[in-house]
Amino acid sequence: MFFDPERFEPRDDRSPAWNRGAYIAEGLSHCSSCHTPRGPLGEELTNRLYQGASVDGWFAPAMTAANPAPVPWTSAELHDYLNTGASHYHGTAAGPMAPVTQGLGALSAKDQQALVTYVESIGDGDARAAHTASAVSSALDVDAQDRSRMASAGGRLFVAACASCHYNRAPDVNPNRPELGLNSAVFLDDPSNLIRVILYGINAKDGAAGIVMPGFARGLTDDDVASIAGYLRSTRTTKAPWPDLAKQVAAIRAAGTGEIR
Template identity: 35%
Template sequence: MRFLKVLFVLVLCGGLLFGGFLVYAHHAPIETAAPPAADTFDAATIARGAELAAMGNCNSCHTVEGGPALAGGRALETPFGTIHGSNITPDADTGIGRWSKAAFSRAMREGVDRDGNHLYPAFPYDHFTKLSDEDVDALYAYVMTRTPVRAPTPENDLVFPLGFRPLLAGWKLLFFRPGRFAPDNVARDETNHGAYLVEALAHCGACHTPRNTLGAEERSAHFAGGTSDGWIAPALDHKNPAPVPWTQESLARYLRSGFDRHHGAASGPMIEVARNLSRVPEQDVAAMARYVASVMGEPAPERAEKGRALVATLESGRTPVQTTGSSAPGGSAVPDPIYAGACGGCHDAERGAIDALPLSLATAARLESPQNLLHAVLEGVHPRNPKAAALMPSFDGALTDEQIARLADYVRTEIAGEPAWRDVAGTLAKIRKGAASGSGESTK
């Protein structure tokens, strides 16, 4: 009897708490608005909105590769299931055509859609909340003047019970800090501008900062490296593993062109980022590079020296092999034949006819896991312009998994001179499983 009473009280309390939570979680819908006429916005605002949208990588989630711009449908694999980028064209029924500026602004700043539903933090409102009013207005002007596309967004496929959106209120309570960007009064204006673009808009941390078990960026480990789409997003702080330390100049070049000769070509999810940044003003990218370089900080003298030595070897036209093993330059010992025949033709400075990065300079060979290297070998490195040839072809099919694993090991130990990775074959198998479940590259 007493037990039942206790249970009753507990259920009642639980119910009240839950009810209270729902009240807390509840946001009222915002009235629909008629789609704004094309001449609502001035051309300069739209133009800036286009640049901001490029820096914000809206298309990375909201545009299917080769599909209509911003019409949604792109599947995003997360540890919590599949989320689909929504249609943000001004289509009245399937897009955001009836969203007022207030509704748009609430979604950007608070992660709540027009109907009052909480949005999943795959949409980086934890960054966008820092945007200025002016920039949110410009983004609104831009998206509302795109070609409307009728395209219903596919249902998400999330692990139970995450399909229940009010739970997100709890997530927000724990991790979400709304508020505008606060400039660092000590830093220079350009650095502040860069910091604003990187933190509020480009949301670099969404990939380059590790996330906790509930999928929130770890504040204490800002830019300490994360993951994206099965790729490692390397650390952008002082632990950045690039063999030749980045500078503001090399970062700016890489971000804007997708290529730097001492760091190689953007690959994986970074390709689209660089493609987007090729469309924005040089000074914005320069500011972003300046900020990121300031977060990385000056390299330790020893690291800087190593980097200089690698560059000097490269410039001298010899193959810069930093090796403990058999593939010394000068050709006395024989390099691994698969490396020599499949990779060397492009990646060895002596034999290469095109600007492929000597793998001794490759960040992918210095990461804690072979993921990125394996992705590149399996999928190739795709062009900056979709009509151009691949910068690197896929070797999937040409090499067996066993050969790929051995090749990765060779590059890691003999060329990068780093201790062997553990379980390359296992990582490869995991990538293949991901590919089989649909998140992998097509043959395109």
């Protein structure tokens, strides 16, 4: 019902690089099949192209300007994230996105650049590049000035389980330990990505070369994971709290799709 056989048609009003990138994204890489919400019959809702969608128990974030990460997705950030699986400010490609970046890493430099040209145009991140410095400094300030952490169960667990790796100090972020105050997983309306990363970690194959994050599925209870996620949400963002977190952790565990590493 929803498949119309057709050839890719380049747009005259766009550069050859943009058209090549669109061809790679829409044809070979089918980026939109994960990042576009689907209707009741599984059809991609083309009027909500790239607005973000659930896939295989993860959430593929919006690639439009609605992406919730505080630092804009500039060409430079997209280039590193898509082709190496990790970027300076946005962290790591985990879950179903990891194999995508491994595939893109094998493209020629010219095709990688073409894909970046196209993807950048979806969210127009370069136009907001100047926001990067202020987003980074406010995330680092929040972290440095968070005096409340020992006052809550979630904050104390965060210190014990996470802060030994996830700390950064002004003036910049160490890309080998993603700044959680800048990571989409903490800002999305759907907490699945954050819960999954806490439970199952990131293995050496999926993340940045040679770097791993341990999983906590065995060491933390559902309530522990929920309270860390809730703590990050309330201290790192101004977004509404996630409802029923412990239940969502239990459901993800019960689905049993992540391996314990």
